Amino acid sequence: MKLNLNIEPLSNWAPVSNGPLIISGPCSAETEEQLLATARLLKQTGKVHVLRAGIWKPRTRPGEFEGIGAVGLEWLNKAKAETGFPIAVEVANAKHVEEALAAKVDILWIGARSTVNPFTVQEIADALKGVDIPVMVKNPINPDLSLWIGALERINGAGITKIAAIHRGFSSFEKTAFRNEPMWDLAINLKTLLPELPILNDPSHICGSRELIPFISQKALDLDMQGLMIEAHIDPTVAWTDAKQQVTPAALSEIIDGFILRKAESKNPEFTDKLAGLREKIDKIDDQIFQKLAERMKVVEQIGEFKRDNDVTILQVSRWDEILQKRVSYGSVLNLDKDFSAKILELIHNESIRRQTAIMNSAKADLG
Ligand code: PEP
Ligand code: MN
16 A cells, blocks of 8 residues: 655755755754854765754653753754754654744754644644745654554645655664664555655654664664765754764764765676576565465364364463474574564464364354
């Protein structure tokens, strides 16, 4: 299924050449000096295209620093005048949009805490009617692809065609090394539904700590995301917000130098021939896997009939445990990841149970 949105390519509105679009700047504009000093150093790297700064900060708890407010727009414009960077801010209501537009901000983005709320997104969309400005939509805090798509649709519905998504990870009950779980499959699903939508990655909010940023950035580039938003601060250790995940402009420059830029495809005939050959092999193996799965299901059904005719329950936990243990350790001998093997077996087992349940509920074979 493909969705139908009217979306312009990134190159229509962002200063990109052949590499990824790099948006950087502090999590929050704190003081004029902090913002200008950071912007100057980012400019010196020669690797940044757009300056970002949060001036209205949605905070989890009241009493935390809630952003410097509209005065930050003046500082951003000073930074723009000095460095030539287009400037980007987060907007979370109609008033923010009006103030940002009045201050001639170049790019707006909608934050994760706003994308979760269709009322908020619609208010922003209504304030944007008739305006031609690029809008980037971060994924919602919770892993709900429809909410993300809904927000993109609302903004597009207001006539905004310069539109991009930002993948910043999702809140998860499970605690891992990441502040927000990447859940890459959601971003990949979005790309499948909207192939023309530019998707950027925000490794800063995924990682929550600067050490992991190079790894997540590279992964995003390898998944063909078109840009990165990375928070940078003149002195991250004293940042008023998100101190652990911000990097200095010099560190950002090193991170960018470390990127390996891979192409989405190669026109080299030797490469395409070899790739076609390997894909053919994969297709054959997939055929075999499916034939074997179908064979297995036939045997499962025979067992189902046999259990039904002898009044034996479908599930025998000890048998299932045995399959799981034997196959997972066999899998590891074959160099298959244990989690992967267990997940596949579980899928197969669930389908087997479903089929056997259907058989149980059908009439017994005539034993007479
Ligand atoms: C931010 O970009 O500083 C921000 C608040 O991000 P998010 O909306 O992704 O939490
Ligand atoms: Mn931040």
